[in-house]
Amino acid sequence: MSFAPLLRLVSMLLVALALSPSGAFAQLATGSAxxxxxxxxxxxxxxxxxxxxxxxxxxxxxxxxxxxxxxxxxxxxxxxxxxxxxxxxxxxxxxxxxxxxxxxxxxxxxxxxxxxxxxxxxxxxxxxxxxxxxxxxxxxxxxxxxxxxxxxxxxxxxxxxxxxxxxxxxxxxxxxxxxxxxxxxxxxPQALPTSGSARVEGQTLKLEVPGLPAAARGQSLEAFPETPGVIETAAAWRQGWRGETWTAEIPLATHLGATPAQLPVVLASGDKAWRVDLPVAGTWPAASAAAAVSPGLEQALRANAAAAAVPAGGANLSLWAALLGALVGGLILNLMPCVFPVLAVKLVGFTRHGLDRRARRVGGLAYAAGVVLSFLALGALMLALRAAGEQLGWGFQLQSPWVVAGLAALFTLIGLNLAGVFEFGALLPSRVSSFQLRHPVADAFLSGMLAVAIASPCTAPFMGASLGFAVAMPPAQALLVFAALGLGMALPYLLASWVPATARLLPRPGAWMDTFRKLMAFPMFATVAWLVWVLGRQSGVDGAGALLALLVALSLVTWTLTLAGRTRVVLASLGLAAFGLLAWVAAPQLASPAPDAPALAADGRWEPWSAERVATLVAQDRPVFVDFTAAWCVTCQYNKQTTLANREVLADFEARRVSLLRADWTRRDPAITQALSDLGRSGVPVYVLYAKGRAPVVLSEILSTNELRAALAAL
Missing domain, CATH: 2.60.40.1250 (Thiol:disulfide interchange protein DsbD, N-terminal domain)
Structure with missing residues (x-):
């Protein structure tokens, strides 16, 4: 029996959840106090x-x-x-x-x-x-x-x-x-009934304020001018009392930003404060450009500003180049580890068709349609949400713990089905369980949707620049890029289903198919383990434990439904009740933020990313390498365990005093999304090398040791 009914019932719900702004991307800042x-x-x-x-x-x-x-x-x-x-x-x-x-x-x-x-x-x-x-x-x-x-x-x-x-x-x-x-x-601050005076003498501002309350007399006061850019805020200054009049001499700002005729000042002593408007006498020095924002902060604000400039690396791309990059990137996407479980499922179905040429061709077209339309739907949703002000990038659905948990449940059930724990004929009405036999086209179409749901977090070579370019294009052209990406991913299976020589490469149906089917259950369980780890990075160890408990309870319920007679009624009822109680208790843990998210690197070499930290280090003439990553990105984890853990690469980092920063995008982070957009990218992994006086260098998604070492040698 096929797992197709499960795909029909569960993957449609899962895709609806992934495409639901209210389910996956509800914002705390909207309609709330x-x-x-x-x-x-x-x-x-x-x-x-x-x-x-x-x-x-x-x-x-x-x-x-x-x-x-x-x-x-x-x-x-x-x-x-x-x-x-x-x-x-x-x-x-x-x-x-x-x-x-x-x-x-x-x-x-x-x-x-x-x-x-x-x-x-x-x-x-x-x-x-x-x-x-x-x-x-x-x-x-x-x-x-x-x-x-x-x-x-x-x-x-x-x-x-x-x-x-x-x-x-x-x-x-x-x-x-x-x-x-x-x-x-x-x-x-309370308004003083009397006034005072302020006088500019050279690079000094002299203040005299009479009429302060008796409790303030003889005390040291803090002075806060309401006009920015007038005084040297951090400089030492003198103050004193002449009878009942408070006096002060404060250095003027080096970069004078204002020359007011009236200077409102707040004077504070402990928890009491007074406000006084001081007429200014004397001649102000020539004003210079205001320096209310430090250079490092200004760069950080630019990096986080909502209006991004033309993406770096995308400005030189034409529409045709973006389409070609998306097509090639979609082809390579089939080799990404996150897509393998779905391809394994398709192989099981492919062997069932045997030499039935028409079934293979119709299934190939339906699968391709499911892939392309799902990419278009995800692309359209991402573009619409970005146009509405959301900071989203490619793979955004796996930033929702609920989508991660839903995928884990789906792949658990698929794995149990492939392993032979249950057959749908024993669980569902015959009309539902025979869905594949009656609707093979819809079965293949849903398989394409599932493939996109799993594959979309990955970013293959050539994909990154094309997607980054697409989000800055008019919607119609952007959707063409997403369609090309889907076509590239579906192309191998589509060609295999239409080329007659493919059938001759397949072994004839036989007893080996049952062994192969059970073997394919293990990639499903490996995917579940990965998804539980992803949820642990999002919601902490309690969230991961809650998901594991729910998956065990789900497996128990599934097994009880395979029983017969009174045993099935009793055990299934108890199992469902236990699952419902566990879901009520444990489900809130799934979406709760991790209280103390562990650092992405355990060796202490890496520090958290921020735009201002990058600006500060570059200003100090320190090269900076930034790893834009996410726990749900399998390519990111591969690069982390290979190239970024390579001894020669780490030695080059140390020899050139390169600061290592990691931008964790596992949960939504608008600042990281905007930084990716500024670099002409829309998903992870992205690897960037910054150096003073040079444009940022964006490296390949599949990061090689030679490429990274060559970039470091060019510093």
Whole structure:
């Protein structure tokens, strides 16, 4: 009995899951009041203690809870960084004010200093409800939408953003977060009733501020100018008291970015702060270009910017070259380890046809159609999601733990069927179990879909540049590239099914086929082991253990269904109940992020990738080799265990002081996706060698020792 009914029932569900944006790519930042990243938990809060009406106090606020050692920035970020920005969408008659910035702290970073926030901070914004506001007739809510952008930094800086939605009741009060807002109000500087003065003398800014409260007198104060690019933020400066007047002498910025006539300054002592507007006397030195963003940070931001430049290595490709590269890449894809299990399944079916020429030809056409149409569907979905703002690349479906778990279940059942544990005739109604006999064309078509679901994470030689070029092309031309890729992958099987000489190479059907079928079960189980390992990299050891337990329970249920009589009823019922209970308990572990993902390299030579880390090392005249990889990429693992573990290659890395960085794309990472796009690539593996004063060198997907050593020798 064939496994075709299983392909029909399971692979269609699996492909639907892989192609479902809501199933595989649901974003925390859409339609939610909270966004959680690895560095920040951002939440939109509201405070309307007297309801929503003209003249009533109504506040919104973005609360940022930082992981230890990470920080975001104040309105003047200091020597580097960018302030958080908020873009509101509100009903007519509702106006959002400016952020009421709490007092920041000075954050030293090397010989620089920034102004920002660590721990948890709330950025409150007042809403003005004008008489033009008309509450909705139904629902009685004020709909608030916010798009926020913030830069979060430790040693590296990562631009992040989120979209938030909130329904604020018009009637009644909203005061759940009153304590949060009160703490933010208390942290804001108070306006001083008196003014002071600021004078520019050479390269020094002299401040005099009278009228500070008695509690501040005699104390050392922190000074935060609201205008960026005026003072040398990290430089030592002098301050003192002349009676009740506070005085200070602060060095002007080396690269003066502003020459204001009025300088607002926040003065802080402990948890108290005051704001004063100082008129500036004297003559400013000639202003130079503002240096609010450091060169390294500027490069990191460019690398992570949403609008990428023309892909490197793709600009010189024509459409015809991209089509040819996709066709050849599809051909080579059949040799990738991730495709072998599906080809093994097809070999079993191929031997069944024997000398039936018509069955082989029809099956070959149907298989090719399934492959090409599946590539077109995946390509169209990827292009549509990228056009909608998603950062996706080739192989994106295996970035979803649910798709990985679904594939593991599918290949477990296929392996059990090939090994002879069960036959579909004993499990399913005769109409379903005889599906292949009645619909061989649909059986072959579904096999093509399954082949694409497994093969798509791989990137073969010639594929990378073509796919990277395709995502920047008009949709119609891009889909032609995906179709050529599918045609290349289906071509060997299509030719084999139509060339009569192929049939003469096949042994005649006989008892050997049963042995061959059982032998083919082991590539299926090897694929399951790989998929469990992939899920472990995504969801940690608990996720991998949960998947293993579910697969064992699934195997048990499958075996009980092969029994007969009352034994089948009792054991199958118990098995299904146990499987359901286990799924309810263990399934949440499948998609939970790994708490402490292990480093991709165990030898300590590699460090995590970031765009700013690359920029910093290159600026220090250190060559950088970046391995863009993923746990679900079999080609990546092959290269890692061969070329990248080669002693001669490692010796060359050490001799030339090459820094080794690894960009792990096992789970979705928009920064890595954008970096790949900037390099003209859309999937992994990608290997890049950076050196000061040189363009990045992108190496082959199947990385050879000779190629890598030659590239290193050219440094």
């Amino acid at each position: 909270q966004v959680v990243t690895e560095r920040v938990r951002a939440e939109l809060l509201a405070h309307a203690p007297e309801g929503v009406a003209p003249g009533k106090p109504v506040w919104l606020g973005l609360q940022l809870a930082h992981q230890p050692e990470w920080h975001t920035y104040w309105k003047n970020s200091g020597d580097s960084g960018l302030p958080t920005t908020l873009e509101w969408t509100l009903p007519p008659g509702v106006v959002a004010g400016d952020i009421a910035w709490p007092v920041p702290k000075k954050i030293p970073i090397g010989n620089l200093a920034n102004y920002g926030y660590e721990g948890t901070v709330l950025l409150p914004v007042p809403l003005t409800i004008t008489p033009e506001f008309r509450p909705p007739l139904l629902g009685g809510n004020l709909d608030v939408k916010l798009k926020a952008q913030w830069l979060v930094c430790k040693k590296e800086c990562i631009p992040e953003e989120g979209e938030f939605a909130l329904k604020l009741p018009v009637q009644g009060s909203t005061g759940l977060h009153g304590a949060n807002f009160q703490a933010a109000f208390d942290a804001q």
